[in-house]
Amino acid sequence: MKKMKEKIGIFLAIALACIFGAGIGWLMADYADYNAEINRTGASVGETLFQAAKPLIIAYVWIGVQTIIHEAGHLVFGLLTGYHFSSFRIGSFMWVKREGRIRFARYSLAGTGGQCLLAPPDMQDGRFPYVLYHMGGSLMNLLSAVLAGGIAALCHSMGAETAGKSFVIAAAIGAVYALINGIPMRLGTIDNDGYNACATGKNPGALRANWLQLKVNEQMTAGVRLKDMPEAWFAMPADEEMKNGMTAVVGVFACNRLMDEKRFAEADREMERLLSMDTGIVGLHRSLMKGDRIFCELLGEGRKERIDKLRDKEQRKVAKAMKKFPAVLRTEYAYALLEEKDGEKAGKIREEFEKMAEKYPYPCDIEAERELMETADSCSREG
Incomplete structure (x- = not known):
């Protein structure tokens, strides 16, 4: 049933993307006659190519605008319901509040075009506002789609057909964004906003799990490592509770905390157990957990058959997409050092890590990952 729901979500996303593509084709048709005209009058190749590409340029501009509008929506409605600013990201450009100041950083997450993370208000009687x-x-x-539609109608009434069609595309992109993010779906490696809202409302445990995720992020932004946060936050949920996508993240955090505490054998057992179960853990977290298991195995018995099994297609695909993520670089470093015995390659990965660390938004993560890399160094020297 879960696989079927994921396929339905992906199918709907593709269908909505096709609607968007049809709109682009419609806009391109508006420029076809103009392109033909400038060709007849001897226009330059550059001008012709620019006119042909203009519809795509317009579409990409509106996609960028709608991404900003989407994340701004989380920010505005969050602030209105008692949240506090923590971070705001568009693409890999991120602004994060640390030590009372807004600082610029670089961070990207596979499967997302942006992200707005806020610090939640305190829970009252086991509840806090989450829907808005x-x-x-x-x-x-x-709202932006409705506004763009109104502007398109105004342009049409004034005879500005080309501008009107541009705003029709803006309205279509806004509607597509609203539907893809609002209709509950599991899209590839992540859950969308609608799915997270539904998962949060399932039961009190899921509601608390959502609050905990935001509190953990708030503490990380303040420079607190997982191992130094309240232990009660990281109690492993019951197996049945792990089927909820929101609660499942707490299980992932519990494993991450064990890694930060360097309790590698225990972390590996818990991750193996969770990965073998029917849970709500998203594909992104599953792949990152496989990477952590590879690291644990490299520090332990180093069984090649187990490492190769964990380095499956899914894990390698996510590692490639998140090649600048600290935990991914740490595992690749250990793999080069302990499995491939290639000190030169490990050195280059370490250089990439340090370069990434300069603008990474969570210094506590960098500190933790450096310690794990030093642990790999110790194992290499002992070997």
Whole structure:
């Protein structure tokens, strides 16, 4: 059933993307006559190519604008319901609040075009506001689509057909964003906003799990490592609770904390157990957990058959997409050092890590990963 729901979500996303593609084709047709005209009058090749590419340029501009609008929606509705600013990201450009100041950083997450993370208000009687924060992005996209549609109608009434069609495309992109993010779906390696909102509302445990995720992020932004946060936050949920996508993240955090505490054997057992179960853990976290298991195995018995099994297609695909993520670089470093015995390659990976670390938004993560890399260094010297 879970696989079927994922396929339905992906199919719907493709269908909505096709609607967007059809709109681009419609806009391109508007420029066809103009291109033919400038060709007849001897226009330059550069001008002709620019006119042909203009519809795509317009579309990409509106995609960027709608991404900003979406994340701004999370920010606005979050602030209105008692949240506090933590970070705001578009693409890999991120602004994060640390030590009372907004600082620029670089960070990307596979499967996301942006992300707005806020510090949640305190829970009252086991509850806190979550619906508007989760759905604020889709609501803002929908509002912008209505506004763009109104402008398109105004342009049409004034005879500005080309400008009108551009705003029709803007309205279509806004609607697509609202639907893809608002209709509950599991899209590849991540869950969308609608899915997270539904998962949060399933039961009190899921609601608390959502609050904990935001509190953990708030503490990380403040420079606190997982091992130094309250232990009660990282209690492993019951097996049945792990089927909820929101609660499952707490299980992932519990394993991450064990890694930070260097309790590698225990972390590996827990990750092996979770990966073998039917849980709500998203594909992204599953692949990162496989990477952590590879690291644990490299420090332990170093069984090649187990390492090769963990380095499957899914894990390698995510590692490639997140090649600048600290945990990914740490595992690749250990693999080069302990499995491939290639000190030169390991050195280059370490250089990439340090370069990435200069603008990474969470210094506590960098500190933890450096310690794990030093642990790999110790194992290499002992070997």
